Amino acid sequence: MPVRTGRKPKLAVWKFASCDGCQLTLLDCEDELLAIAGEVEIAYFLEASRAIVKGPYDLSVVEGSISSPEQVEAIRKVRQQSKFLVAMGACASGGGIQSLRNFADVKEYMQAVYPTPEYVRTLDKSLPMSAYVPVDLELKGCSPSKAQLLEVISAFLNGRRPNVPTHSVCVDCKRQGIACVIVALGLPCLGPVTQTGCGVLCPSHRRACYGCFGPMETPNTESLGAWFTLMGVPSDSLMRLFRTFNAYAPAFKEASERYASAEATHSHDQG
């Protein structure tokens, strides 16, 4: 982390293939927004301002996955101009829901959506930023946590490492004393393999965690999946469970591929 000098650090916010929700997280810091604007120079943030200050930038926060040839060039330029680069959210850190195309034929996808696919330029795969450039920090979540974003900005301004825990949702759920939705409701919950940060949202709403913060540091998806199989969850459901907003994060990708092949074998045996 760079140490502060006399001038205000320059903050840039960039967008790639995404829903704009991660940038909105910053604008949703209603109590802190004007204070942040007092501490940093908002040098590039198109969603909020038409005033653009040239780089280099001290802190770049980037949302979205890399999914077109133009974006590959653009993220390299952002990296060159940025001292500290944060990949924010599930798209930037795990490829996003759009990385479902990585398991399919993108040409067929184009034909399904656009009558004249030749007009559209896209890459075969939607990949996380780290596939193309070195990233200094990944902030997980779809949507990411406002508190974690503020922690990153605050740590940056104070020249310290941000405190972003990498343990599972399950641990925090136990700490909060919430009844386990696997045990009490029989639901296939991804809490044991998903990184914390959301505030244990789904279990506290009597819903199974669907893994929107992506895999935790050392997830055991195989063991968890075996339990779900014992509970009677079919393999095609397990495949879909791991293949959502972080479908291309390695641990979830491997898990979904495991159940996709189990499903293929199963269908073959049946048919």
Add this chain to the structure above:
Amino acid sequence: MPQQKRRIVTIKVDALARVEGEGALHIKARDGRPEEVRLDIYEPPRFFEALLRGRNAAEAPDITARICGICPVAYLMSACNALENLLGLSPPPAIRDLRLLLYYGEWIESHTLHIFLLHAPDFLGYASAIHLANDHPDVVQEALRVKKLGNALVTLLGGREIHPVNVRVGGFYSVPHPRDLRAMRDRLLWARDAMAERARWVAGLDFPDFEGDYEFVALRHPDEYAILEGRVVSSRGIDISVSRYDEVFEEQQVPHSNALHSVIRGRGSYLVGPLARFNLNFAQLSPTAREVATAVGAVPPIRNPFKSIIVRSLEVVHALEEASMLVERYEPPERAAVEYAVKAGVGYGASEAPRGILYHRYRVDAQGLIADANIVPPTAQNQKRIEEDLWHFAPQVLGLPVEKATWLCEQAIRNYDPCISCATHFLRLTIERVSGTG
């Protein structure tokens, strides 16, 4: 033909600011007349309709919410509507009330974001709300407070403001305790009064003299200013159920845009969003919203798209007032959701996103998996209309200095609060001036 002096002007903005998503504008004019107007949407597509195939229909609300981080509730609601239409489900009044409240929360958050952080800076000559806050801290701080209240409603009912987790087909995963809703009442009433006052301030901004010849299209509901559902109606006689949407409207692809353009079959462009709702359903606005509208002389028909900022302010007053009544009368439903059995068929649903009608259609197989999906976001419907506004508006500004003309054209685009991430995604505007003989 005699030689004649010609002047070619090109307005070009490569990356339009204060919109959601990525796009560009290109206007080319000769002798003060536009020859080419292009709203380029270069944001790469994410192929939602393709990736939905083979997914469980119950996943559609959460997956399609990821189309837009600004209006995820709209996607959750339109998807639930479509699937409940297929299943023949109608959730009980208490669940419907909670959905309304959640949706009002999103309207309040999204509209205050657009009015004060994205659009008002244009009217007052500031690059952003941060710049605006230096001179008018009271306006921006109050707006942030109201915006936060909208987010608080979404968080209370949905779990978090962006991509709420608590909505499912048939209802919710869990429902709040009445005391948590009642606790919102005083803040909602404070905000209603603050925004009623602020709407008068908004109505006093300077509006460019411009009107369009629009066909307004919005949902209409017998009992309320439609938001959650309704029939599709227009100012030129359309009045259909949502299930007939595809018969009347169609999407076309153009080379310069990754968003499809919607048109009324055989007729052309139309306008959805605040102006359409206001002009078609004015009588159903809340009493305070109507009172303020009348006091500031903002009554239908409003055909000046720059005045959509007034209408958004009135809709915020409406949403706050309706929400204050909903939190007061709320009694929890017996169950958080209506259960259902999987069924094959086609379902149609629409709701009024902050930017206008959001239409979903799903065909589901006997296993409950999606066979095909069609989603038409509001910005795709307005995209052609935005270009047409610029065709007509550009001649008024082409004589101005380039920087001023460019800014006014950007403002004209922001009238629609375009969400390019929905339609695919960001705007680029280019003003290019060439003079010479031709």
